[in-house]
Amino acid sequence: MRKTITRYLWLILLLLATVFLLQQIKWLPSFKDVFTSQPLEIDNTPLVIKEINALAQLITITAYNEVVIEQTIKGAPVFSGPLVPSIPGMRFPDKKIILIGKGKVLAGVDLAKLSDKNIFVKGDSVSVSLPKAVLLQVILNPSDFETFEETGVWSDDEVRLVKQKLKDKLIITVLRQNIIQKAGDKAKLIMENFLRDAGFKKVTVTVGS
Amino acid sequence: MLFKKYCPFLLLILYCSACNKKEQRLQQVMALQQMSDLATVEYVVTKIIKASDNKTWYKIGDRKILMSCKATLTAGIDLSAIKSEQVQIEGKNITLTLPHSKMIAVNIKPEDIVEEYESIDVLRQPFSGEERNALAIQAETQVKASVAELGILQTAETNAALFVNSFLHRLGYEKITIHFDNASSTKN
Incomplete structure (x- = not known):
């Protein structure tokens, strides 16, 4: 039982670590970006x-x-x-x-x-x-x-x-x-x-x- | 056992997170700068600044703004780049090699940026001065990026040749040949 819990904990930790790593190399957006206001951009007018x-x-x-x-x-x-x-x-x-x-x-x-x-x-x-x-x-x-x-x-x-x-x-x-x-x-x-x-x-x- | 298995992976993550690049900031020095630029052309251009603030999913309601701006672009040549060996004189004939033209200034005066239209939904805040200025900065960047397409540098060289030709003519030269590096134009 204890071994199973430990295994799950390690898997969760590994998953979190993978997400963190992907965010660091910009393959995934960071969590705070989801709630960040989008920049206001102007159209490219002539x-x-x-x-x-x-x-x-x-x-x-x-x-x-x-x-x-x-x-x-x-x-x-x-x-x-x-x-x-x-x-x-x-x-x-x-x-x-x-x-x-x-x-x-x-x-x-x-x-x-x-x-x-x-x-x-x-x-x-x-x-x-x-x-x-x-x-x-x-x-x-x-x-x-x-x-x-x-x-x-x-x-x-x-x-x-x-x-x-x-x-x-x-x-x-x-x-x-x-x-x-x-x-x-x-x-x-x-x-x-x-x-x-x-x-x-x-x-x-x-x-x- | 599991710790040993995943330890290198966790260490790699720690290493990646510790690698934050620090930007070096240069100290700006403001002073008087001597120049030798001959401004030969001025283009006055206008641009519409158009933006809609509706891309943030959790903000309810839209904001729209329309501004117009006028920019004055100045181009010319750097007279300090003319060396004495680039001037050849034979009696009343003179041959001069001028440097290629360059942009001297892009000027967007505060009074030339005017808000034409603004639409704010009930649940949104009006545009602040800082936000309007940020939009104008984007317009400024776009104007600067479009300089090459306007042909201002070619006009600046043509005008520079005309001015120098006229000036040298007043100084008594009869045959004046003006070069811009490889390209040349002869005015009699």
């Missing part, structure tokens, strides 16, 4: 080209930065209708969102603004007056955002506004790093090298301010 624009932007600096923004919206009074008087202190709970954004800002000069009057050539001497350096792109893609905390129901418009504020904060942070000046200096250097490679002996490049 891309539609709306515009094709020719550019001539000399990008000379990329500034990477990380900024955090916190936004709280106070809860509305529970009774806010004209017929029912509002009770002080009776409000819906506040909602709060904290976003972290890791973005990058591209700066440089727009060479499309170069006209004939900005280029002066005489023999082996050249003088080029570049337009002033500007921020060309601020990149904060969806994958650059992290939601650190989110309480309450945030509408799409509300979240978008918070993200735009975060973008503005990123621009301010990056501008403090003197990126425009650095972009102008680098553009000057690139243009000088290019003109020397193009055969000019005396090269003068200025950047608008």
